[in-house]
Amino acid sequence: MTRLRVMLDKELLDVMRNRAALFPVVLVTLVTVALPFVIAIGIPAATGERLGEDADLIRVATASTSTAAGHDVAPDARVQAFLFEQFLLLFLMAPMTGAMTLAAHSVVGEKLARTLEPLLATPLRTSELLAAKMLGALLPTLAISAAGLVMYVAGVAALAEPGVLAIVINARSIAMVALVGPGAALVALQLTVLVSSRVNDPRTAQQFGVLLIVPLVGLMVAQFTSMLALTARALTAVGLALGAIWIVLLAVSATVFDREAVLTRWR
């Protein structure tokens, strides 16, 4: 655990010294925060068309199980609540997409810089190395996403119609951003680190990691179209399952990490 902490501290220090690498994460987070406000508040205000006057939006918002509790609020607030809750799904992807580059470069970068050999000569376990690599990519992006989420909630509280915040902040949304988001990021980044340890090019690792974004986009579309509405309990189960998958993936990563290949096939 101590060695994992030492490696993690090194990874975080390295990322902090390479702030440009975090710029895409900040950008994605800012877009994630701003986009719902543009759609739910900015465009209606600019065009003078109220959200509550759009019959389709009212129908979708009313059909959404998550906003059923908010049927007694005004139509505008009901649609805003629906939109703000759906856009929360973007926070599942923000940490993942942002950290993907960092994770993809993690082991390949060490290979290219030839810095792995002295590391492998220490008592550091392969699992500690790979977990540190993954967490080193995840934690900074998770922190930025968390900051974005705080801005998002503060924005909803300040700018949305009365009653919207109380509808958006519910057990489902909390399970989504607190469990499913980090869980999906854990799995995607560990997968990326795993691939990163086996390939010669960070782009290859990144492409594999992106694979996990596909089901999340599917989940988002299904939510939007009311095809799928997972309960808070179901989302909690999904989050925990992702955590379990991460542990399995970490073990697989450590098993397939070929120390000898790293030393002898990198010239």
Place this chain on the structure above:
Amino acid sequence: MIVASHLTRRFGARTAVEDLTFEITTSQIVAVVGPNGAGKTTTLRMLAGLLQPTHGDVIVDGVALTPASARAVSRRIGFLTETPALWDRLTVRENLGVYAGLYSVARPTAAVDRVLNLLDLANRASSRTAELSRGLRQKVALARALLHQPSILLLDEPTSGLDPEVTRDVRRLFDELRAAGTTLVVSTHNLDEAERLADRIAVLHGRLLAFDRPAALRQRLTGGRTIVRVCGDAGSFLPIARAIDPDAAADGSSLTIRVADADRDISSLVRTLVEAGADIVEVRPHTPPLEEAYLHLLKHPLRPDTAGPHA
């Protein structure tokens, strides 16, 4: 102490090193020399537990090196890689601090300070390693290998990129470490360095061609040849010399003669030459540069049973 028995490493169909057997006792410096691709780095990696031998065993301080024991054994070993392998965005102190943590060094800050002072790097402790010259980077890498005070140092080209003054300081440091009980195995292309540094030299070319003291390696090559310098032309004394050694040669005022036993035969040789009228100016053993011995060994490998695997 390191004991290697019949170490062989293959990469697919290619054999990098084959059947290396040697023993390195405590407080010795062994220089591993050989041409590019001779297997020097592969050998060091096997001794460090980074590569598993295809055949054979390594025993480090009485512990057999296996995948299971490699982590424990790694605490006894300081390993300097072929390239400095530093994290460019971290400072010198931060680079060393990470390794102090990974080796669970008891007082990491003090340990880092110790090696910084030892390598005269204290004034660059706060510099990012990307800003350092190649020589300084190499010194930092060396400091990293010494951090946890290992009993065995495996050093791949340790003086590569260092200027002559620093190289001398590093050699002095190696002498001090040896005196303090550390065993050093140093891979190098620099035969002069090998001769200055090492108690034993391992000449490697896929196989262990020789493993002996530098003087003994030269002795093997020269086979006890002696140079006798006389006044005037040595050619006139060549028939006498050839009566002792049929391969004796004359060159200007010098005769080169091989004698079986220097203590016994040289006095007899001198007496014979003086009786034949030679005015002898100098008698000395023929000592070719180590490079000559090395090149001779590569072209004419010794039989395995004469390679001298024991330190």
